[in-house]
Amino acid sequence: MTDDWCAQPERWSLHDDAGVVVADFVQVRGLLRGHDFWWAADLRPAPGADPAVAAAAVRRSLPGWMAELRVTGQEDSFARLLLDASLSRGRYAHHYVWDFARRAPDPAWSEPALPPDLTLVPPEEVSPRRLHRVHRRAYPRTHPDHPAGDFDRLTQLVGGALFGGLLGGSAVALRGRRPVAGIMIGQENGDSSLAASVLPRAGHSVADLALSGPAVVDIFRDPDDAPPGLGALLLRRALALTAKEGEPSLSLTVTEGNPARRVYERTGFTHSHSTVALRLPI
Ligand SMILES: CC(C)(COP(=O)(O)OP(=O)(O)OC[C@H]1O[C@@H](n2cnc3c(N)ncnc32)[C@H](O)[C@@H]1OP(=O)(O)O)[C@@H](O)C(=O)NCCC(=O)NCCS
Numbered sequence: 001m002t003d004d005w006c007a008q009p010e011r012w013s014l015h016d017d018a019g020v021v022v023a024d025f026v027q028v029r030g031l032l033r034g035h036d037f038w039w040a041a042d043l044r045p046a047p048g049a050d051p052a053v054a055a056a057a058v059r060r061s062l063p064g065w066m067a068e069l070r071v072t073g074q075e076d077s078f079a080r081l082l083l084d085a086s087l088s089r090g091r092y093a094h095h096y097v098w099d100f101a102r103r104a105p106d107p108a109w110s111e112p113a114l115p116p117d118l119t120l121v122p123p124e125e126v127s128p129r130r131l132h133r134v135h136r137r138a139y140p141r142t143h144p145d146h147p148a149g150d151f152d153r154l155t156q157l158v159g160g161a162l163f164g165g166l167l168g169g170s171a172v173a174l175r176g177r178r179p180v181a182g183i184m185i186g187q188e189n190g191d192s193s194l195a196a197s198v199l200p201r202a203g204h205s206v207a208d209l210a211l212s213g214p215a216v217v218d219i220f221r222d223p224d225d226a227p228p229g230l231g232a233l234l235l236r237r238a239l240a241l242t243a244k245e246g247e248p249s250l251s252l253t254v255t256e257g258n259p260a261r262r263v264y265e266r267t268g269f270t271h272s273h274s275t276v277a278l279r280l281p282i
Helices: 051-061 077-085 128-138 151-159 192-198 206-210 230-244 260-267
Strands: 004-015 021-032 035-045 066-071 088-099 118-121 171-175 178-187 214-221 249-255 270-279
Touching (some): 004 051, 051 077, 066 077, 151 178, 171 230, 249 260
Parallel strands (some): 035 066
Antiparallel strands (some): 066 270, 088 249
């Protein structure tokens, strides 16, 4: 059974009783394990629309749909109204970007001083099984991004099937032959059809697909076997190398509740927006 997925590139509008546009979204149709499903991705109230009227139009027009919306803050009453009415909630994700045109990363980050017993190699040179052992320790069952610790996803990611061939900032830190940390930089729009069929099952959001360009598609450190701060070191190295490769930016997505968010903010990434996935009431 093949999974399929298609997004209509144009935005669809929702109207109030008087025919005025009060919200819009990107319509995504998917076939997942034989079942048709519809997503309203990047669902937004129209500028100036009354949030209550916009939310009512959404509920009336899209009963039972999965939706993903930008959350602008505590005071976002459009999101609040839909969240309160939702049948279930999916990922609450925060999207970050480092725009190299605004601020260049320090070129010296590309050659960090590593602890003497560690070496860096490209991820393709490491056995996926060994990599997966570290991955599992970094993403225990209770971790907010736990589904990302799936073996098949990791193998596809390293093989380039999810986000295209990995970029030069990707690396695995080895102690001897044992991996202790890793970072993967991929193209967020690498192979969108394959990524799209896998991402929802991996707990990722439709909005991830709307991001484009180089992104940190995975970063992890063995909590017991690698020094704290090694993740941030790999991240800074990836920033310097991605900028050196002439790319315009590096982005990443982190789930609410993951303390890694603080690492990204301390390193200098800028929060671009947050999204939440939910199922609208029937
Ligand atoms: C993200 C990561 C690579 C960063 O590595 P690092 O730069 O070496 O940073 P550390 O792991 O030492 O610490 C990051 C923060 O998480 C906290 N933290 C780390 N492990 C934790 C745990 N098991 N429980 C709670 N907090 C934890 C640290 O205290 C630190 O908080 P602080 O910023 O307030 O000091 C690493 O934390 C990791 O592997 N996390 C699990 C995988 C993950 O979430 N990846 C990111 C997906 S978006």
